[in-house]
Amino acid sequence: MTPFFKTSASQTSVGRRSLLVSAAFVALAGHGQAQAQAQIDQPAPAFSVTGADGKTVTLDSLKGKTVVLEWTNHDCPYVKKHYGSGNIPSLQKEAAAKGVVWLQVISSAPGQQGHVDGPTALKLNEQRGAAPAQTLLDPTGQMGKAYGAQTSPHLFIINPQGQLVYKGGIDSIATAKVEDIAKAEPYVKVALTELAAGKKVSQASTRPYGCSIKYAS
Structure with missing residues (x-):
């Protein structure tokens, strides 16, 4: 047929x-x-990470506090811009004075740019006048990938209820020029101010800029 x-x-x-x-x-x-x-207005991904001082830091232990996560790489020109100018150290100190827990996170893999051990991380902060509550070492990239961290710097803000309320750039001008800081809209500073006033963060998600995070391949 x-x-x-x-x-x-x-x-x-x-x-x-x-x-x-x-x-x-x-x-x-x-x-x-x-x-x-990590999604805005959703619970922030839990973490349990060793700090530069050897102590373990967990998100659960910070419940009831506003938390800032700042992905960093000391060799990145964009990070140098904000530390060399004193911009990030100033924000860290202002945050601490208001009871905000500011955590640096280093997700550079061993052998990659930005990877340091605990003592070196602490020494770098001392040299730069930085004042984070703690520096978290994430050489496997597990925490960075859980948050979707892309650049250094890349910042996230978690409210006292444990929800993510901001993710993105530190400000609005994506350059490594120090002179642009004064002209930029300070996204993170504004978000923290709004949160402290009991307001919803007006720009909850912005474009991060900086050096790509050097995750383990």
Whole structure:
């Protein structure tokens, strides 16, 4: 019996390619879901990370406090801009005076730019006049990837209820020029001020800028 429809070799090949493309899209979608980043107004990803002083810091232990997470890399020109000018150290000190817990996070993998051990991290902060509550060492990148941290600096703010209320850049001008700090909209400073006043953060998600985080490959 003659079949109603006969598939040619070329049609079969096209069909196989279509299936492969579809499968690829499904795989990418699944990967994207697995790597979902921290979301605004949702509980911030939990963490338990060793600090530069050897003590373990957990998000649970900070419940009831406003927490700032600052991803950093001391060799990055954008980080040098904000530390050399005194901008980030000033923000850290202002935050501490208001009871805010400011945590630096270093997610550079061993052998990559920005990777340091605990004593070196503490020495760098002393030299720069920095005043974070603690510096967290994340050489595996587990914490950084949980938050979707992309650059140094990249900042996140968690409210006292443990929800993420800000993620993005430190300010609005994405350059390594110190003179641009005064002209920029200070996103993080504004967010902390609004949060302290009991207001919703007006710009909860902005574009981060800086050096890409040197995660382990």
